[in-house]
Amino acid sequence: MPGSSRKTSMNVSVVIVTYNSQDCIAACVASVLTQTGVTFEIIVVDNASADGTLARLKTLDVKTIASPENLGFGRGCNLGFAQATGRYVYLLNPDAYLVGNSSLADLCQAMDDHSAWGMAGTMVCDADGKIESEPQVQYPGQRHVSRDFSKLPGRIAWVIGASMFVRSDIYRELGGFDPDFFLYGEETDFCLRLRELGYEIGYVPEVTLRHIGGASSHGVDPYVVSVRKQKGILNFRRKHYAPEDVDYLTRRDLNRARFRALANSLLGLLQPAHSRAWEKSRRYRGIWETSRAFLSRTDRTP
Structure with missing residues (x-):
């Protein structure tokens, strides 16, 4: 695997969950393969795609796990993480790609510099380069509820699941994503539980992800x-x-x-x-x- 070595410890396990992603997965993987300065592995979990995603994955330098059923995003990530060996796990959407070849190295450095961070998000832009998502400081509907979130560590409440860089030991401590969530809400739940364990969520805006979006829901009612x-x-x-x-x-x-x-x-x-x-x-x-x-x-x- 480019960027990896059997003789050194693995820095990053990149986990990508696909579903009918044949048109975008190659660009996503290519953006990871250009990364320098870190050791990494790429693990792709395919959620029983009905298009040519699996055939496309066979042509790419990745480890593929073919699920016989659509597990959803969170359970798919958990399946991929079970095979991960990196001290960090980077959860990356298949309909997105990293800009620049130092993204993973920059994320590793930021996490190494901030021991209080359990995970970090990145800049997420759309295909035209406009900011699509930024770290959120409140949970959905928070201002209308009685629960007090002020004692939780850090200012960031949650970041988008398209680009999440997590310490592997903390992912393991959390038990990964809650399997009760299928496709939406799982990242918000994950981030809240991480803060409840006492960890902060960081943000590394120097790292940019271009998110095309909608790959899993394209053509769906x-x-x-x-x-x-x-x-x-x-x-x-x-x-x-x-x-x-x-x-x-x-x-x-x-x-x-x-x-x-x-x-x-x-x-x-x-x-x-x-x-x-x-x-x-x-x-x-x-x-x-x-x-x-x-x-x-x-x-x-x-």
């Missing part, structure tokens, strides 16, 4: 995507917020989504040229119906 996202949000709230706060936030989601779903449906009927109105309507309907189903269950499971 917007209703299905929004249902998955809302289930992740509800799962996070149920796990970390008081029941009365969960109910309040979910009812607020339901009412807002219902209004927007109906408004966009009406717009689509009155002005057919607004083709995205129907797409938006289905997206909001997914939030509306998922929230309604959640509130109807006495055990409050998404």
